[in-house]
Amino acid sequence: MRFRLPSIYVEQPKSVFAEGNPRWTNRDLDPIPRHLRKWGVTSLIAYWISDSINVATWQFASGIIAVGLSWRESLGIIALAFFIISWVIAFNGATGVIYHSPFPVLARASWGFWGSYVAIISRVILAVFWFAIQNVNGGNAVRVMIGAIWPSFLNIPNHIPEEEGITTNGMAAYVIFFVIQFPFLCMHPNNVRWLFMAKSVIVPIAWIAMLIWAFTSTDGGEIFHQRPTVSGSAYSWAFLGSLTSVIGNYATLSVNQADFSRYSRVSVKWQILYVPMLPIIFTFLSFIGVAVSSAAQAKYKLATIPWDPIEVISLWDNRACQFFGAFSLALASLGVNISANSLSAANDLMALAPRFINIRRGQLICALISWVLVPWKILASAGSFLNFMSAYAVFLGPIAGIMLFDFWVIKGRKYDSVALYQPDSIYRYTKGVNWRAIVAFVVGVAPSIPGLANSVNPNVNAGVGVHAYQIGWFVGIAGTSLVYMALSYIYPARETQIERAVLPDEIYESRYGVVDGVPLGKDEEGSGHSANHGKPTDEGKGGFKKFVRSMDRIL
Incomplete structure (x- = not known):
């Protein structure tokens, strides 16, 4: 067999969703057929436990305490924030369970085909930057792991200029973490769920062990005796600002939860599980951060609280504990980078160029861009830029509000799954743009712009703005939703309000028929089975042929 390079084009399915419009879909953007839905209740729970365990969750309370509130109030704010955001996540995730399409496709129903690019580009920017920054967190954890095994590694002479924000051993650890992460970027979401399950078991054990250490080694530290240092209106704004900040950290997943829920094989009712689960999990993990960081300050007589868990682990004398503690943080960074960043970025990039990018190529492109961004330098020198990235929720709140109320209120939960892939369909709106969504988005974002400018550049006087x-998240989602619903009722897009929903399952079954639960003409990826009643094909026999086919699947 003659060797051939992987095609620049990705596989375009011969499906009713793709006919005549390869510009708008590919195999990974098509609705997930029933036989490829692998995520059950356990997978969904493991995904969220995995996503919650990361350095940011550990540090949630630190920013709240820093503005003058106590640890009790910080935990209360975290619980309330996730109670609020869990409803948005559940309702937007339900759309993916029903229609089994990703966020970029579902966004066409409310924004129009070209208008959806506003939501897609807003989301992909955030995903790529946070992927890069999580790589630095993972690299820092790997550095401590190697230092625990080989202490002289930490004393390797540094040959990188100080202004770059990283040392020679830090760069080596960053590269090692990146290499370890690479195979997971090539996995299909159905397979990567096993990573989430492993992380949801291993990392909580390690973090609970740290909590036990905190309470057995000290009395908990001074932080548990501190009281609020602000009062009156300053207290109120500190409370509301902290609440918005915590919500903002997970505003992204309130927008694109369908990217993951589309693989669900269970009833849509299970999405409501997030409402009690998320506040409990995130609050408990934040409490671990408070207790361990405070105990470390008391035990090692530090002038300030070490909110970075890597710093806490580095203080330990026992090298085995150092290794396993750092391993838990590296695994935490790896899991959240896949679940919250690379897969989300891949779906968005894929929607921008579906003829050239599939879900694997999208993740690899995200990883490549992360190197170009030199995230270690961003973390070292661009505090104002990080403030901007954290404040990005002012854009995501309006996007979530439009999609939420469009599906549940304006469209009455009735979408046409075929029309979502046909650019001249009922979701064309005005030249591919739903102007109602654009106007509502601008109205929702505008009030926050002066304050956003001030957060990036303190010299900008925002006044009461x-x-x-x-x-900003509350202003954005409330203002945008009200304006969008008002415009949709006053100037309705009647062609989009259909009598009954057109679900992908009925399309697959009516077009292809079903054999043993598998739609005819739909291959299960990597199975070697197709529409031949489950009999394996001869294609791909032989080691070299399998290698070539594997490269095709990866790229």
Whole structure:
């Protein structure tokens, strides 16, 4: 067999969703057929436990305490924030369970085909940057792991200029973490769920062990005796600002939860599980961060609280504990980078160029861009830029609101799954743009812009506008939703309001028929089975042929 390079084009399915419009779909963007839905209740729970365990969750309380509130109030704010955001996550995730399409496709129903690019580009920017920054967190954990095994590694002479924000051994650890992460970027979401399950077991054990250490080694530290240092209106704005900040950290997943829920094989009712689960999990993990960081300050007589868990682990004398503690943080960074960043970025990039990018190529492109961004330098020198990235929720709140109320209120939960892939369909709106969504988005974001500018550059005087920014997510989602619903009722897009939903399952079954639960003409990826009643094909026999086919699947 003659060797051939992988095609620049990705596989375009011969499906009713793709006919005549390869510009708008590919195999990975098509609705997930029933036989490829592998995520059950256990997978969904493991995914969220995995996603919650990361350095950011550990540090949630630190920012709240820093503005003058106590640890009790910080945990209360975290619980309330996730109670609020869990409803948005559940309702937007339900759309993916029903229609089994990703966020970029579902966004066409409310934004129009070209208008959806506003939501897609807003989301992909955030995903790529946070992927890069999580790589630095993972590299820092790997550095401590190697130092625990080989202490002289930490004393390797540094040959990188100080202004770059990274040392020679830090760069080596970053590269090692990146290499370890690479195979997971090539996995299909159905397979990567096993990573989430492993992380949801291993990392909580390690973090609970740290909590036990905190309470057995000290009395907990001074932080548990501190009281609020602000009062009156300053207290109120500190409370609301902190609430918005915590919500903002997970505003992304409130927008694109369908990217993962589309693989669900269980009833849509299971999405409501997030409402009690998320506040409990995130609050408990944040409490671990408070207790362990405070105990470390008391035990090692530090002037300030070490909120970075890597710093806490580095203080331990026992090298085995150092290794396993750092391993838990590296695994935490790996899991959250896949679940919250690379897969989300891949879906968005894929929607921008479906003829050239599939879900694997999208993840690899995201990883490549992360190197170009030199994230270690961003973390070392661009505090104002990180403030901007954290404040990005002012854009995501309006996007979530539009999609939420469009599906549940305006469209009455009735989408046409075929029309979502046909650019001249009922979701064409005005030249591919739903102007109602654009107007509502601008109205929702505008009040927060002065405060956002001030957060990036303190020399910009925002006046009272800083308060609108402090609660920007609430202002955005409320204002945008009200304007969008008002415009949709006053100037309705009647062609989009259909009598009954057109679900992908009925399309697959009516077009292809079903054999043993597998739609005819639909291959299960990597199975070697197709529409031949489950009999394996001869294609791909032989080691070299399998290698070539594997490269095709990866790229």
